[in-house]
Amino acid sequence: MPTELERVAAEAAGCTRCRLHESRTQVVFGQGDPHAELMFVGEAPGFHEDRQGLPFVGPSGQLLNRLLAGIGLRREDVYICNVVMSRPPRNRDPQPDEIAACRPWLDAQIRLVDPKVVVTLGNFAARTLLETSTGISRLRGRTHPFQGRVLLPTFHPAAALHAEGRRFTGQSPLQAMEEDFRTLARLLAERADADADAPDPAPAVEAAESEQLGLF
Ligand code: URA
Numbered sequence: 046m047p048t049e050l051e052r053v054a055a056e057a058a059g060c061t062r063c064r065l066h067e068s069r070t071q072v073v074f075g076q077g078d079p080h081a082e083l084m085f086v087g088e089a090p091g092f093h094e095d096r097q098g099l100p101f102v103g104p105s106g107q108l109l110n111r112l113l114a115g116i117g118l119r120r121e122d123v124y125i126c127n128v129v130m131s132r133p134p135r136n137r138d139p140q141p142d143e144i145a146a147c148r149p150w151l152d153a154q155i156r157l158v159d160p161k162v163v164v165t166l167g168n169f170a171a172r173t174l175l176e177t178s179t180g181i182s183r184l185r186g187r188t189h190p191f192q193g194r195v196l197l198p199t200f201h202p203a204a205a206l207h208a209e210g211r212r213f214t215g216q217s218p219l220q221a222m223e224e225d226f227r228t229l230a231r232l233l234a235e236r237a238d239a240d241a242d243a244p245d246p247a248p249a250v251e252a253a254e255s256e257q258l259g260l261f
Contacts, residue, residue, distance in 0.1 A: 050079050050157045053150070057130060063146035065131035065139075071098045075126030075154045083233065084124045084160035085109070086151070086170040088201060089139050095132035100125045105202035109166075112202075112222060116230040124158045126151065128173050144173055155192070161236060163194055164229060167201025185225060188232065195232065199225035 047055065054074040060066060073090040076099050085101075093103030101109050110120060129139040129147045139147075151173075155163070165171040168181045174196060175189055184198040205219040216224070 048079065048157075050154070053153045053157065057150045060130070060147075060150070063131070063143045065129065065133060065143055068134045069131035070095045072130050073098055073100050073127065073132070074130060074150075075124055075158075076100055077120060077124035078122060079124065079158055081122065081124040081158055082161045082236070083118075083122070083229075084126065084155065084158055084163050085166060086163060086174065087125070087127045087166045088169040089127050089129040089136075090132040091136055092132070100127055101202075104206055108202040108206060108219075112226045115223065116226050116233075124154070124160065126154050128170050139169060144169070148173075161194055162229070162232060163191055163196045164225075165196060165198045167204065171196075171198035185221065186228070188228075197225065197229055197232065 057074050058072050060072055069090075073094045075084075087101060087105075090100065091103050091105070093106075094100055100106070109125075113120065113123065128151060129143055130150055131143075131147075133139055133143070163174065165174055171181050171184050172178060174191060175184065175198070177184070181198055181200060185200065187197075189196045189198070199222050200218045202222070205217070205222050208218045211217070213220075
């Protein structure tokens with residue numbers, strides 16, 4: 046029996062809700078742990094993703110892998126998806142109607158994976174999920190409430206790659222991303238501590254059941 050997420054992925058594979066279906070090679074659905082605590086949301090597939098049918102497998106994906114490894118995580122530990130699942134021609138920005146057409150697929154993935162923490166990569170993902178026109182430079186570096194979860198915006202890896210070799214008076218985009226990933230690691234550690242400290246409901250239930258059985 047396919048899971049609900051697999052069923053949605055199969056349905057999304059034939060999506061023709063926006064014009065991007067005319068030029069894409071294939072739909073790039075999310076990939077990773079279907080029960081991940083941590084979800085990354087990027088912008089749209091690029092050349093390599095369109096060819097391979099997997100998110101973040103090109104240069105941006107390699108940087109994402111390195112940033113994940115820096116905080117002790119592997120791709121398999123997280124879930125990675127995009128705001129738009131079909132590659133825009135020549136990697137142009139996704140248009141508002143394309144983002145809106147793809148939104149139900151993104152919402153379904155968020156609902157079914159049910160992550161505790163969502164990290165948005167770049168302007169489009171942050172603005173789409175936070176429903177704001179504020180730019181990523183002002184949004185990043187702190188958490189935002191999102192559907193009962195925590196959302197941490199950071200730059201898109203492509204922005205960090207693009208800026209490589211340039212001089213910055215303050216932080217470079219890559220340094221900012223590294224800082225955001227350290228924030229992410231702290232956030233995940235705090236959540237793990239809070240989960241460990243939470244009272245285990247099982248003994249109370251067992252006690253109640255034992256009482257019913259007249260064992261006390
Ligand atoms: N950039 C994105 O935003 N998503 C991908 O999957 C690849 C590159």
